Amino acid sequence: MTGMKKERKPHIPRVLRDPYLLAGAFMTLTALLAVLVGLFWTPYSTTAMDAAERFHAPSWRHLFGTDNFGRDIFSRVMKGAGTTIFISSLVVLFSASLGIVTGAVTGYFGGVVDEIVMRFIDAVNGFPSILLALVMISILNSGRHNLILALGIVFTPSFARIVRSEFIRFRDADYISRARLMGVGKLRILFVHILPNVFSTFWVSVMIGFNNGILAESGMSFLGIGVKPPDASLGNMLSDAQGYLMKAPWYALFTGLSIVWIVLGFSLLSEGIRRNAGEVSDER
Numbered sequence: 001m002t003g004m005k006k007e008r009k010p011h012i013p014r015v016l017r018d019p020y021l022l023a024g025a026f027m028t029l030t031a032l033l034a035v036l037v038g039l040f041w042t043p044y045s046t047t048a049m050d051a052a053e054r055f056h057a058p059s060w061r062h063l064f065g066t067d068n069f070g071r072d073i074f075s076r077v078m079k080g081a082g083t084t085i086f087i088s089s090l091v092v093l094f095s096a097s098l099g100i101v102t103g104a105v106t107g108y109f110g111g112v113v114d115e116i117v118m119r120f121i122d123a124v125n126g127f128p129s130i131l132l133a134l135v136m137i138s139i140l141n142s143g144r145h146n147l148i149l150a151l152g153i154v155f156t157p158s159f160a161r162i163v164r165s166e167f168i169r170f171r172d173a174d175y176i177s178r179a180r181l182m183g184v185g186k187l188r189i190l191f192v193h194i195l196p197n198v199f200s201t202f203w204v205s206v207m208i209g210f211n212n213g214i215l216a217e218s219g220m221s222f223l224g225i226g227v228k229p230p231d232a233s234l235g236n237m238l239s240d241a242q243g244y245l246m247k248a249p250w251y252a253l254f255t256g257l258s259i260v261w262i263v264l265g266f267s268l269l270s271e272g273i274r275r276n277a278g279e280v281s282d283e284r
């Protein structure tokens with residue numbers, strides 16, 4: 001008995017056992033799957049109205065019930081979530097791209113340009129982001145494209161600050177000094193040698209920004225200055241539902257829960273990535 005070897009249990013990386021990462025991945029994937037399916041198919045039309053189907057409670061026929069126009073809420077949530085996620089993705093893509101360029105240039109070169117840009121960013125950050133976006137949209141007029149532009153500009157400073165701080169940290173590293181001595185161009189140093197090292201920190205900020213984009217888009221559409229009916233958006237659906245809280249509470253309940261599900265999923269996923277970033281880098 002003493003000579004027998006103990007059976008070793010297979011090692012499962014901590015990254016695959018993290019409850020934040022697993023829960024976030026599950027919630028995010030189910031939301032994205034519903035959105036992807038909604039691009040090609042929904043149980044019912046999202047725009048067709050039927051007075052005979054108004055305010056049907058949730059059932060096997062209508063999982064989330066119907067709204068004040070007899071439209072299937074589950075189908076509209078699928079479409080509305082797709083619209084909200086699409087707009088948030090474009091906002092993050094625009095603001096993150098602009099923030100990377102701004103943060104890289106100011107962080108690496110410093111000097112007068114850095115001071116001017118940072119003071120401007122401080123001034124922008126002095127205003128609540130939603131209030132600033134409201135002012136910009138009131139100037140540009142409401143609509144999907146102007147909403148993306150306004151939120152993209154408002155979210156840019158947070159990305160620029162993060163990238164700037166990382167570039168300041170890496171610009172005097174030994175491998176960067178050797179690259180300069182070898183005659184490597186500045187653009188190559190910025191975007192080939194330093195930028196890849198910034199992404200491990202930057203991705204978490206991107207996911208947080210994505211969550212903020214979802215909440216901002218929903219808030220703007222709720223106020224009537226984002227996506228306009230009859231196009232479905234979680235924000236304008238929630239706005240419509242507030243007039244029927246007593247008669248059809250399921251309308252606001254399922255729409256609000258959809259927003260919570262998406263935001264919570266991405267929040268847990270970003271937290272899981274942050275918690276396991278060190279282990280992933282160690283394994284490499």
